[in-house]
Amino acid sequence: MKKYDVIVIGGGPAGMFAAGFAAQQGASVLLLEKNRHCGAKLLMTGKGRCNVTHDEDDPRRFSEVFGRNGKALLTALYAFGVADTVNFFEQRGLPLKVERGGRIFPAKGSAGDVQKVLDRFIQEAGVELRTSSPVKQILFADQKIVAIETASEAFSADQYIIATGGLSYPETGCNGDGYRWAKRTGHALVAPEPALVPVQLAEAWTADLSDFNLKNVHIALQHNGRVVTDRFGEAFFTAAGIGGPIILDMSAAIRDALKRGKVTLLLDLKPAVSAELFDKRLQRELAVHSNRDFRNSLAGLLPKDMIPLFIRLSQISPEKKCHSITKQERSTLLSLFKSLELTVTGVGGFRKAIITSGGVSLKDIDMRTMRSKKINNLYFAGEMVDLDAPTGGYNLQACWSTGYLAGISAVEA
Ligand SMILES: Cc1cc2nc3c(=O)[nH]c(=O)nc-3n(C[C@H](O)[C@H](O)[C@H](O)COP(=O)(O)OP(=O)(O)OC[C@H]3O[C@@H](n4cnc5c(N)ncnc54)[C@H](O)[C@@H]3O)c2cc1C
Structure with a gap:
């Protein structure tokens, strides 16, 4: 069985960020994505233009739009905030601009250009990407994940990051696998509901x-x-x-x-x-x-x-x-x-919901690292965590921030 430092499950914005930043630290990283390409949902964002983030530099004010759970996002926002997101894309040749209401979009390009930047990022960081590879099972013992299985192979790692998204727009690959695994490994779930519909x-x-x-x-x-x-x-x-x-x-x-x-x-x-x-x-x-x-x-x-x-x-x-x-x-x-x-x-319902509210309960995640409090070598990132905000680029920023923090923390563990 091939072994890695970090395995990331789910190649959406959160998983790609987690994988790329973990690999940038020198870790051997495997990213497993169910679809033929990463970022299927990302391509649909902002009516195909991708509202990448929101023009609010103060993490405290930014976190307030997430309601009661917002405070939990602060460490991730301080680790990788709005300015970091803007720099990340601009330094990789995709200038952004602030539009009405503080929404930040690519100045000229589209969601496809955002995806291309991410594809290049993980490739240059040295992530081993396997697409068309749905993870079927995670195997755990003694409060640790010991291996994961796709239909044809098994892999193991020191640390695992689950970033399989929510339940909305199921045709993009989100069918709740991550929620099921989280529940089976003892995490509380706040009932997922269609939101922004x-x-x-x-x-x-x-x-x-x-x-x-x-x-x-x-x-x-x-x-x-x-x-x-x-x-x-x-x-x-x-x-x-x-x-x-x-x-x-x-x-x-x-x-x-x-x-x-x-x-x-x-x-x-x-x-x-x-x-x-x-x-x-x-x-x-x-x-x-x-x-x-x-x-x-x-x-x-x-x-x-x-x-x-x-x-x-x-x-x-x-x-x-x-x-x-x-x-x-x-x-x-x-x-x-x-x-x-x-x-x-x-x-x-979920078919038309922009995001899923609810998800893995924050009380079972150490939000300073995104590490599970139930399974020692497991991290969560992105929409599957119980955080949701209105439209405006906030939800993607939560993916960039939690993806970054999970990736960096998994390597430091
Ligand atoms: C129409 C639409 C427009 C949107 N517009 C915006 C916007 O402009 N700005 C904004 O901030 N937010 C927007 N959002 C929300 C944003 O797209 C999501 O919050 C974000 O994509 C969540 O990222 P994620 O990485 O957590 O999950 P996802 O993007 O859902 O990625 C999860 C990935 O995991 C993969 N996966 C799932 N199960 C498995 C498995 N068993 N094995 C392997 N891989 C698996 C999936 O195939 C998927 O690729 C929009 C959403 C929609 C639907």
């Missing part, structure tokens, strides 16, 4: 506007008539409902609210102006077009694709002359712009 709506018309970008909108989540939370930013309609960053970030609250009753979303397409001011704008617009048909009066207020929908929902005859639109009709129109009501029927 799009939402299903009763309104069938969203299919006509699918992938149409709603920029700078405000959406309030209303439960039994009371506003629970709200967001400003970007969203888009999908074939079955609505998605995009602000919806994903509210999806946990939407899921909770749905368990308790009726949930609606109120979409404000013109959040920069009050309802009173926008009503005046509507009056002006209708006055300017007073002898025109209603259907020809909305071009200055709405993107072309949305005009037929607004005409339908307003129930104002498209041929009606603008000067004869009643106050009541204008009020209906105003509410479509300022508080378009959307009825939530459900939230997506």
Whole structure:
């Protein structure tokens, strides 16, 4: 049986980082990836552009977005923080840039370029990579892993790092193997749940506007008539409902609210102006077009694709002359712009979830090293650890930071 210093299972961002940095320290490292290539999920990130990290240099403030568990990420962030991530990619020929809301993307390239940098990194560090090699079993005795098995071979190492990701987008290779092994070796699991998911709506018309970008909108989540939370930013309609960053970030609250009753979303397409001011704008617009048909009066207020929908929902005859639109009709129109009501029927499952919340419990991991508290020669990294954050590059940064720390710690052990 071939023996290594470190074996890493899972070639996503966390596993590639762990393997590369361990090998850079001079360790012999084997990286086993189930798919034909590493980083299948990485290629899908940021709509193919990869939101690599978030422009927040202060580890404390960065960690706060992870909620109650965030503090546990601090050592990893101090070991390899946002500036380190930016340097890592820029020094390897991939300049990054900060975009709206502090999201950091490759300045020109795509997620594919991020993956290429990682491929080159592990290769130059001397990692032995075996793709198309799903690990089937881990064998353990006396609180130590003694070997792992793929379908055809067995390998052993002094230290093992599991970075097999969560359960979302299972077609990328994430089917929960790591969770099963963690559980079998005595680790507590915080129930994995789909997180950052799009939402299903009763309104069938969203299919006509699918992938149409709603920029700078405000959406309030209303439960039994009371506003629970709200967001400003970007969203888009999908074939079955609505998605995009602000919806994903509210999806946990939407899921909770749905368990308790009726949930609606109120979409404000013109959040920069009050309802009173926008009503005046509507009056002006209708006055300017007073002898025109209603259907020809909305071009200055709405993107072309949305005009037929607004005409339908307003129930104002498209041929009606603008000067004869009643106050009541204008009020209906105003509410479509300022508080378009959307009825939530459900939230997506793992197939559509950007990440998995829950995972290996932090109480069973020494977060100063990422080492298991149950198995002496085992480390965890990446999404399978019970840490999750909103969209914005935070989740990948957690992978870079925990992957780095696990890789370095495994060599120092
Ligand atoms: C559509 C989409 C867009 C996203 N966009 C962003 C974004 O822009 N910014 C951001 O910060 N985050 C984003 N995320 C989240 C981010 O992609 C994940 O948090 C990140 O990929 C997790 O990395 P990981 O290395 O922990 O796991 P993964 O990337 O899931 O990698 C785990 C790897 O382990 C392998 N594996 C599993 N089981 C085995 C086994 N038994 N043997 C061998 N190998 C195995 C899998 O094949 C996989 O390659 C996005 C996610 C999705 C789905």
